[in-house]
Amino acid sequence: MTTQWKFLGKYILQGKIHCQTGLHIGGNTEGFEIGGMDNPVVVNPLNDQPYIPGSSLKGKLRHLLEWNLGKIEKKNPDKENETYGPHFCGKCEACRIFGPANNEADVREMAGPTRLSVRDSFLTSKSVTELPQWLGEGIFTEAKTENAIDRVTAVANPRPIERVPAGAEFDFTVIFDVYREEDRALLKHLFTAMAMLEDSALGGGGSRGHGVIAFKELKAEWRSVEYYRNGTSAKPVSVIEKKAMKQIVSDFKVEDWKV
Numbered sequence: 001m002t003t004q005w006k007f008l009g010k011y012i013l014q015g016k017i018h019c020q021t022g023l024h025i026g027g028n029t030e031g032f033e034i035g036g037m038d039n040p041v042v043v044n045p046l047n048d049q050p051y052i053p054g055s056s057l058k059g060k061l062r063h064l065l066e067w068n069l070g071k072i073e074k075k076n077p078d079k080e081n082e083t084y085g086p087h088f089c090g091k092c093e094a095c096r097i098f099g100p101a102n103n104e105a106d107v108r109e110m111a112g113p114t115r116l117s118v119r120d121s122f123l124t125s126k127s128v129t130e131l132p133q134w135l136g137e138g139i140f141t142e143a144k145t146e147n148a149i150d151r152v153t154a155v156a157n158p159r160p161i162e163r164v165p166a167g168a169e170f171d172f173t174v175i176f177d178v179y180r181e182e183d184r185a186l187l188k189h190l191f192t193a194m195a196m197l198e199d200s201a202l203g204g205g206g207s208r209g210h211g212v213i214a215f216k217e218l219k220a221e222w223r224s225v226e227y228y229r230n231g232t233s234a235k236p237v238s239v240i241e242k243k244a245m246k247q248i249v250s251d252f253k254v255e256d257w258k259v
């Protein structure tokens with residue numbers, strides 16, 4: 001039997017990602033100039049400003065939700081050094097929200113269309129103004145020198161890492177598509193992953209204190225299928241406004257999202 005998927009509308013979630021500590025999302029070192037930073041951050045080539053790729057944020061949220069749901073397991077538990085493999089059951093909330101990460105037709109059919117799209121997050125206009133005031137004209141990042149201690153010789157090997165400084169903010173947008181009434185309840189799992197991210201880290205060096213972020217100034221609206229067909233107005237979902245992520249999770253009631 002084939003499941004019937006019918007597009008009902010989209011939730012548009014927006015807010016700010018506030019960097020509590022320096023953020024390092026690695027960029028491309030290929031072709032990097034000699035004498036340049038060997039650990040650069042990813043930048044928008046149009047304006048040289050750092051950004052958070054949607055794929056980085058989406059990947060981290062998926063990973064955290066898989067841990068939360070107990071979906072991360074070793075494929076071969078006997079192999080000591082094996083890394084955790086990608087997960088794709090097609091049945092769980094992570095697969096439905098983030099996509100099944102698998103091309104097998106039956107797994108894709110079970111999971112249905114990927115519900116979540118994560119846009120690239122760019123610096124807020126305030127940070128575009130403020131960062132060069134702190135760092136120097138045209139500069140949006142800082143170099144942090146870290147000492148990697150050789151565990152055998154105990155010799156320090158200092159290496160600079162480029163970071164977006166603490167205090168910087170990015171505008172973020174995620175879009176959550178609804179294809180069945182039950183999909184709305186999946187939002188709670190997305191918020192759980194976002195709450196977990198605030199106690200985890202984004203980008204590299206999380207275990208050394210980099211990448212601590214907070215979601216701020218959240219707002220949401222519902223754009224029904226009629227919004228796209230007839231230009232009907234979008235409807236705000238005010239329940240998440242002025243709330244911290246963990247509060248949004250603990251207060252979540254699916255009725256509040258049926259606006």
Ligand SMILES: [Zn+2]
Nearest residue numbers: 089090092095
């Ligand atoms: Zn799954």
